[in-house]
Amino acid sequence: MPPQRTLQMYRTMQLIRSFEEAAGTAFHDGRIRGPVHQYVGQEAIAAGVCANLKPTDYIASYHRGHGHAIAKGADIGRMMKELLGREGGTCGGKGGSMHIADFSVGMLGANGVVADGVTIAVGAAQAVKLLRQDRIVVAFFGDGAVNRGPLLEAFNWAMIYGLPVLFVCEDNQYAATVRTADLTAGEGIVARARSFGIPSESVDGNDVVAVHDLAEKLIAKIRRGEGPALIHATAYRWYGHFAHDSGAYRDPEAHRRALAGDPLERCRSWLLEQGMKDEELDGFAIQELVEKALKEAEAAPMPAPREAFTEIQDLGAEAWPR
Amino acid sequence: MAEMTYAEAAKLALQQEMVRDTRVWALGEDLGSIGGIAGQYRGLQAQFGRERVLDTPISESTIMGAAVGAAICGTRPVVELRYADFGLCATDEIVNQAAKIRYMFNGQARVPVVIRQPIGIQKGCAAQHSQSTEAWWVHVPGLVVVAPATPADNHGLLKAAIRSDDPVIYLEHKELWPTRGEVDESRGPLRLGQAERLTDGNDVTIVTWSKMRHVCFASQKILNEKGMSAEVIDLRTLWPWDRDMVLQSVRRTGRLLVVHEAVRVGGFGAEIAAEVGEALWRELKGPVRRLGGPRSPVPYAEPLENLFRITPEQVSNTATKMVKES
Numbered sequence: 001m002p003p004q005r006t007l008q009m010y011r012t013m014q015l016i017r018s019f020e021e022a023a024g025t026a027f028h029d030g031r032i033r034g035p036v037h038q039y040v041g042q043e044a045i046a047a048g049v050c051a052n053l054k055p056t057d058y059i060a061s062y063h064r065g066h067g068h069a070i071a072k073g074a075d076i077g078r079m080m081k082e083l084l085g086r087e088g089g090t091c092g093g094k095g096g097s098m099h100i101a102d103f104s105v106g107m108l109g110a111n112g113v114v115a116d117g118v119t120i121a122v123g124a125a126q127a128v129k130l131l132r133q134d135r136i137v138v139a140f141f142g143d144g145a146v147n148r149g150p151l152l153e154a155f156n157w158a159m160i161y162g163l164p165v166l167f168v169c170e171d172n173q174y175a176a177t178v179r180t181a182d183l184t185a186g187e188g189i190v191a192r193a194r195s196f197g198i199p200s201e202s203v204d205g206n207d208v209v210a211v212h213d214l215a216e217k218l219i220a221k222i223r224r225g226e227g228p229a230l231i232h233a234t235a236y237r238w239y240g241h242f243a244h245d246s247g248a249y250r251d252p253e254a255h256r257r258a259l260a261g262d263p264l265e266r267c268r269s270w271l272l273e274q275g276m277k278d279e280e281l282d283g284f285a286i287q288e289l290v291e292k293a294l295k296e297a298e299a300a301p302m303p304a305p306r307e308a309f310t311e312i313q314d315l316g317a318e319a320w321p322r
Numbered sequence: 323m324a325e326m327t328y329a330e331a332a333k334l335a336l337q338q339e340m341v342r343d344t345r346v347w348a349l350g351e352d353l354g355s356i357g358g359i360a361g362q363y364r365g366l367q368a369q370f371g372r373e374r375v376l377d378t379p380i381s382e383s384t385i386m387g388a389a390v391g392a393a394i395c396g397t398r399p400v401v402e403l404r405y406a407d408f409g410l411c412a413t414d415e416i417v418n419q420a421a422k423i424r425y426m427f428n429g430q431a432r433v434p435v436v437i438r439q440p441i442g443i444q445k446g447c448a449a450q451h452s453q454s455t456e457a458w459w460v461h462v463p464g465l466v467v468v469a470p471a472t473p474a475d476n477h478g479l480l481k482a483a484i485r486s487d488d489p490v491i492y493l494e495h496k497e498l499w500p501t502r503g504e505v506d507e508s509r510g511p512l513r514l515g516q517a518e519r520l521t522d523g524n525d526v527t528i529v530t531w532s533k534m535r536h537v538c539f540a541s542q543k544i545l546n547e548k549g550m551s552a553e554v555i556d557l558r559t560l561w562p563w564d565r566d567m568v569l570q571s572v573r574r575t576g577r578l579l580v581v582h583e584a585v586r587v588g589g590f591g592a593e594i595a596a597e598v599g600e601a602l603w604r605e606l607k608g609p610v611r612r613l614g615g616p617r618s619p620v621p622y623a624e625p626l627e628n629l630f631r632i633t634p635e636q637v638s639n640t641a642t643k644m645v646k647e648s
Contacts, residue, residue: 058395060391090428091426091427099427103427103431119415120388126392128395129373130374157388314487315488315514315562316466316561317463
């Protein structure tokens, strides 16, 4: 792996981390009104996988979707406006954090219903196949999704139709507030996916280089038309399920140990070992970018009331004014 | 013009749309081997191939979720859910995804998908294969709801549903599959949201849809024999419904009876009754009446099942009572 390529992924991770920290602060001081599911601790997964994607490839995400959007190239200015519910947000302020979507970069949406993005992803892959397009689809989901029926339906579906889709299970160990391991029978998601015949591998999701390399290998197979594959990436969710969950149900000692696996620190050490300098690693003005995004979002106007009644449906939509 | 069944008319519509637009495709259970549960897809897989007429596993959530994904990525899927009762297994994907994606992503994508899920009592099919769920879907913003009653309407409305950029819940009635009628094969799509007035009448307006259209039409003859006349209106599209045609008619007759096979409580008839009551209460000669199913699952045994079937006599008796009491 050329260090320059890793440096780009490190920049993506920094941008996600900084965006998410800013979003957390903005939630706690009341500037963001709705739930915010932070991606802090999982940055290497989105960065490592999406580094292998073309702008035309699709991704589908879940409720913890900011990181995926950023890694796929969404504009953080428009994203921050969306979180603050402002005009000019990716969804015009109508979606908020849980429905971040940017179709202009192939980001088909975060999703408020666990595992639903996965069935949408296999459908997107079906469209790609029907239209004879040269794209692949990545479906990100959390470990909490492994016990939803539609996820297993989608595994079967992708396999029987040989669809170009990469499943990425981001295992942050918690299904909302409960340890996933306590509620999951069998040997885990890799075994489940393999039982459908899907090539599946685990990877240390704190190691962006390892994630990248595994994704590169599997995506090459998918692009060759060999059907779906799955990555199980283990990581640790630094904060609670969402910003208003303190995560107090976690063992403090285990929590401290897990934080030591910081994917950004890990990447930084690797890059320094490769001979890069601190200035190179810190030269992206990430803080400034995020502060600018937040400042501009706060200055942006609220959506006009009539916007509540647009984009419902062509036929039979509620009218404004009533 | 050609005579054909309600099932054949639907097949013709889909066939014509698939020829016209290569982005149109169909997916669901049993589409290839038997051409759909009622033959409404017969021959299409042979004509268009296995990819465009896709046999799927019994995975309603993913049938629907995949259709949504394919719809937002440039294709126009026609989903077959077999029975409305099974459509309930895909409710999340219909309500939370198909109906909301355009709105919550502020128009970045539309979801041009047709969701076929046959409704109604079918001889001996009992509680889990006999439901009429139209009111559930009408309640969900984002959806268009269509319920054709004749072969000609099934042809023209299915074409319209396929060309719609909105997700359309398309409710065929299971006992109408073999019914026959004239269809103009060269005809384009009908306009969604437009009702059809079957009869002119002075004494009462009867609003209905789906299979009950035929029951209400038959009731008109009984009323005529008694010296009364009813204006029977088949809504055809339930959302958006043809409010103008209904109000115009009720303004003239002063009386409204709504007839549907679905459970009466919370049925779509209640919405029509309320809207008409709010708009025309000064002009009504009596209360709006509704005929619908009892709030009970549909039973199996014939004499029990028959209690859930609305007859022309019931409709004409109710209408007669309405005329006499006011």
